[in-house]
Amino acid sequence: MDNRRIGVFDSGVGGLTVVAEISKQLPNEEVVYFGDTARAPYGSRHEDTITFFSKQIVRFLQTQNVKVIVVACNTATITSLEHIKKEFGSHILGVVEPGVISALETTKSKIGIIGTQATIKSKAYEKIIRNKRQDIEIFTKACPLLVQLIEEGLIDNEIADMTCKHYVEPLIKNGIDTLFLACTHFPIHKKSILKATNEKVTIIDPAIKTIQSLKILLEKENMLRLETNKPINELYVSGSSLNFKKIYKAINKEECVVKTVEIENY
């Protein structure tokens, strides 16, 4: 057994969807979360900058008694996972590979992928899918406004509905059967996305498969937390916590305490 915590980070509030999945699948585990709200969104930043930020965050999380780190941000996983694994060791998981496996298990022939500009521009998903299957048609759409809407607390309202429709409609017209949410923020817009798809396609939230992989890893390496007291998650941000608290409540139906870290010191 290993009672240390699970470190999770994201550019902002998106990774909270991954934390919610940990609570579901690994309800005994404690999480320490970092959201880089001062520097979000990452999606339009240079990849060197994102790697620099990711390394700072991993250094901070390593001071927090963690046994494993989940990079709960697709942009950071694509640009930085290999770099940070090389520097900080292998107990670091990303959301990309598990998400792709999940999408390929679901699709019949046509996958739509939505993500940030950096994620879509990298063509990382196309490359990974092509390596595994050549018979799948892939349609992608960068949706930079969706993260910004969430970071400003604009969810489940008319603006969110119309913006999701604007992005998703062209993919639906392409005949996709599966819509891959290649950004951990996007499940927060799930209601609006469901409306935009008329519930005709299967929506893939990579968090589910990612935490399944994490569970397998912790079991295999005998690293599960075996305390029976209720786990207490600890939440950190680098900047504003206002919308962070609002989103946390929307996802978890409870209030939270958020602390601030001077991440530039790490």
Place this chain on the structure above:
Amino acid sequence: MDNRRIGVFDSGVGGLTVVAEISKQLPNEEVVYFGDTARAPYGSRHEDTITFFSKQIVRFLQTQNVKVIVVACNTATITSLEHIKKEFGSHILGVVEPGVISALETTKSKIGIIGTQATIKSKAYEKIIRNKRQDIEIFTKACPLLVQLIEEGLIDNEIADMTCKHYVEPLIKNGIDTLFLACTHFPIHKKSILKATNEKVTIIDPAIKTIQSLKILLEKENMLRLETNKPINELYVSGSSLNFKKIYKAINKEECVVKTVEIENY
């Protein structure tokens, strides 16, 4: 006389509203424009980064036979104008000071200011207004989505209308008589902003006063272009030109040719 061109730059397409104003007030002048579309938006970036970008752009414009440079970006003016003036000389104008003069000439008592996160967070406008007048109430609102909407070509539609309403409504409730557009992108949303204000307040577009100041400077220093052939503007971007062309057409009712610069080489 001085037949060299006027350099204008912005994080993206916003500065095109300033170019349109040059065509109106100084129809004989030629412009060379740079829009940093690869690195837009600037509003959520660190001020050191914005100054670094601004210096690269000024160095590029200096290779383009310009007699004066207009920083057609409020965020860059606030964070970087003094730095670039120090390094590159005094023939560099920003949009902030002229805009404030214009707003103070208009308001009776309550000014609303909308801008990017960096602009609003800097409190630069409050400080400048307070230096000139102490009897004015100031209400501010950061509107990060408005730039992103424009850079994606989402203007004059339902999403733009509702997002402008979301930002402007609280200011209207505060009883403002003047709404200051502290971002050169925002005049592109003028129709949506007018709807959001029910046309009850005076909207200040700083570009008008900025180009009045430029005209005075060129006249005073005997630097007007005196050629009689039709001026030809030259447009450069660092990244995508797709929405740039769309916005240019919406503002100027004509097509344009856009060239790409590797701005990181400057």
